Amino acid sequence: xxxxxxxxxxxxxxxxxxxxxxxxxxxxxxxxxxxxxxxxxxxxxxxxxxxxxxxxxxxxxxxxxxxxxxxxxxxxxxxxxxxxxxxxxxxxxxxxxxxxxxxxxxxxxxxxxxxx
Amino acid sequence: xxxxxxxxxxxxxxxxxxxxxxxxxxxxxxxxxxxxxxxxxxxxxxxxxxxxxxxxxxxxxxxxxxxxxxxxxxxxxxxxxxxxxxxxxxxxxxxxxxxxxxxxxxxxxxxxxxxx
DNA sequence: GCGTGGTTACAAAAACATGCGTAATTTACT
DNA sequence: AGTAAATTACGCATGTTTTTGTAACCACGC
Numbered sequence: 001x002x003x004x005x006x007x008x009x010x011x012x013x014x015x016x017x018x019x020x021x022x023x024x025x026x027x028x029x030x031x032x033x034x035x036x037x038x039x040x041x042x043x044x045x046x047x048x049x050x051x052x053x054x055x056x057x058x059x060x061x062x063x064x065x066x067x068x069x070x071x072x073x074x075x076x077x078x079x080x081x082x083x084x085x086x087x088x089x090x091x092x093x094x095x096x097x098x099x100x101x102x103x104x105x106x107x108x109x110x111x112x113x114x115x116x
Numbered sequence: 117x118x119x120x121x122x123x124x125x126x127x128x129x130x131x132x133x134x135x136x137x138x139x140x141x142x143x144x145x146x147x148x149x150x151x152x153x154x155x156x157x158x159x160x161x162x163x164x165x166x167x168x169x170x171x172x173x174x175x176x177x178x179x180x181x182x183x184x185x186x187x188x189x190x191x192x193x194x195x196x197x198x199x200x201x202x203x204x205x206x207x208x209x210x211x212x213x214x215x216x217x218x219x220x221x222x223x224x225x226x227x228x229x230x231x232x
Numbered sequence: 233g234c235g236t237g238g239t240t241a242c243a244a245a246a247a248c249a250t251g252c253g254t255a256a257t258t259t260a261c262t
Numbered sequence: 263a264g265t266a267a268a269t270t271a272c273g274c275a276t277g278t279t280t281t282t283g284t285a286a287c288c289a290c291g292c
Contacts, residue, residue: 009211010139017210018134019247023126036271047249052272062217072256073270083217090213093206094133095125101178101199135281152237163283168238188290189236 016061021046021054023091026080029064030088033079063087132177137162137170139207142196145180146204149195179203 017023021043028034028042039051046054055078058064063084069075080088133139137159144150144158155167162170171194174180179200185191196204 008140008143009214010143010207011136013210013214014133014136014139017130018136020127020130020134021248023130024124027124027126048272049250049274050248053248068271073258073268074255074272076271083213086213086217090206090209091126093209094129097199097203097206098125098129101202153235164238165284166282169282184237188292189234190238190290192237 016057016063019054021050022058025054025058026063026084026087026091029078029080029084033077036076036078039078058084132173132179135170137166138174141170141174142179142200142203142207145194145196145200149193152192152194155194174200 024043024046025039028039034042036051036055039055040046040048055064055066059066062081064078065081065084067077067079069077140159140162141155144155150158152167152171155171156162156164171180171182175182178197180194181197181200183193183195185193
């Protein structure tokens with residue numbers, strides 16, 4: 001039986017941020033409150049199933065907040081918590097690091113291809 | 117292995133850092149040069165195969181450097197590149213963020229995420 | 233035959249996609 | 263007026279694909 005909360009905080013962080021979607025969603029949510037359908041439009045390649053699952057994960061981790069409005073058609077809004085907002089500059093720093101550091105090996109080619 | 121370059125830098129970064137091992141290996145490599153067997157000892161729960169695969173990934177991403185010495189028994193050493201070293205404070209910042217921001221609710225979150 | 237750093241083939245698990253169903257109200261069509 | 267269809271944010275069942283794990287084997291020199 002594994003440890004539920006690991007000794008290393010980095011392990012815990014990566015349990016939340018790992019994968020294709022979490023940081024991307026952060027990236028879109030930083031612009032402000034978004035509805036489910038907004039996020040779908042922002043990132044058409046995510047399936048609606050993944051979108052719900054990932055949003056729940058972010059919510060449970062205290063990064064995003066989910067607000068549901070009564071009535072039909074359904075309306076649900078998502079935005080970042082204080083904690084989530086603090087995460088943004090850290091994610092950005094990672095992006096910057098990637099772009100500035102060791103450009104040679106990374107920019108193998110200006111390839112178009114599946115842009116998200 | 118998938119190509120490391122896409123439209124969004126964050127996507128690229130996470131393609132390298134996602135998963136259980138990359139950041140952990142970073143964490144151990146930051147202490148200095150390590151041999152394959154050192155890393156195995158540092159983190160006994162990683163499988164032999166995963167360790168080689170992850171190390172190759174870090175190498176390919178320009179984060180770690182692999183130095184092989186001729187002769188037997190084989191000797192291979194790993195350490196961080198300049199680029200890799202620059203990544204360390206960013207990873208640390210993520211760890212700090214996790215610990216400082218709403219610590220109580222997160223330990224709960226980490227637990228419930230496992231259940232999912 | 234042990235220890236080193238690997239590889240290969242195969243199995244298991246996790247991540248992710250696809251398509252259908254649901255709700256109450258509004259719009260559109262006949 | 264009456265019916266059909268669209269809307270929204272999901273849940274569920276069932277794929278497919280990707281990642282990770284297991285185990286065995288290789289090379290070599292001592």
